[in-house]
Amino acid sequence: MPKKATQRANALSKIQAHLLKTGLAATGVRQLAAAAGISDRMLLYYFDDKTDVLEAALSGISANVIMTLSTAVPPDRRMSASELIEMAANLTRGEAMGAEMRLFVECVAAAARQEKPYEMIAKQIMEGFLIWIDAHLDIDDVAERKATAAMLLALIDGIALLEICTDQVRGNMAVEAAVKLLD
Amino acid sequence: MPKKATQRANALSKIQAHLLKTGLAATGVRQLAAAAGISDRMLLYYFDDKTDVLEAALSGISANVIMTLSTAVPPDRRMSASELIEMAANLTRGEAMGAEMRLFVECVAAAARQEKPYEMIAKQIMEGFLIWIDAHLDIDDVAERKATAAMLLALIDGIALLEICTDQVRGNMAVEAAVKLLD
DNA sequence: CCAACTTTGTAGCAGTTGCTACACATATAC
């Protein structure tokens, strides 16, 4: 059996934990290797290069995010925009996905400057989220549902941004205002 | 007369243009100096260090953003949330502030990892925006107005994020849905 | 005109970056 593959997987999960905890601040090969508990030499033995590491780690996290979303709500469950925003806010702002959202914002920023592999990852999470919202929105008209989904996603992402810059209080206010308005 | 001060100011404006065009991707001292058309040696003669350069440049841009906002709408003009979101979206997504918003997102991401001086700048812009929204919202109840302002700001920022990751079409959809909903 | 001060170029340091060459070990294949 290929020892390489299992050790690669092992390193990967440690690196994902590291990224979720510290964000994209420490993404040097030596720092990633240290987080995985191995030498940089071995990190680059398990992976092609730095981009390969980050791509694997982040797309794994992205998959987890989608997974978390889809297991949190039964696939056939539909709800109003008001209910949905409340549920989404609870998920994204709580322990379930708080770290992921922060990391996601950093990916989007890196995507803004066309850095690899962040562009792809940011898009992936964004699209996954959009599909999830769309699937659970209780709106028949397709165009209206898609537009509402885009708006709700913007709202969720914006609240994450708001909380990074200010505090959770302001986030609460925004969520409550949105729930009340949409109700 | 202090030649240093004027040349510092000159370098600063060129660096601001550079940042607005290329984002935070090229913020090395040599690259900033090149953007200003001077040697890195001189850049660090006009400024204390790299942080000093970025702080001066970004806080200047931040001031411009606030200025743009306040000159775009007469100070005593109040409007509904619907009108306001439409106006804000026009400003932030158009030529007036598009580049600034992208840069702002990058600052927030850098702020998320507590990098200097981005934390301060991101907060500055966010607060300025919040004040502007609050001042023009036609809602009497203070708590409700503050909550609505937070929500609208989240919406605007979220739309910026959405457009970075996907496209302007999705941004349009989100804006239209928001305007219709708030109306 | 000379001394003091401001401005500028050349060169480079010490640290980090992503990555690799080389050597050696261990395991597997025949």
Next chain:
DNA sequence: GTATATGTGTAGCAACTGCTACAAAGTTGG
């Protein structure tokens, strides 16, 4: 058992980072 593939440590390279020492040139006040 010998050859081939897989794994791992040591060392280091070339490019880059922010920053600075040194020296020379220009500018100014007396």
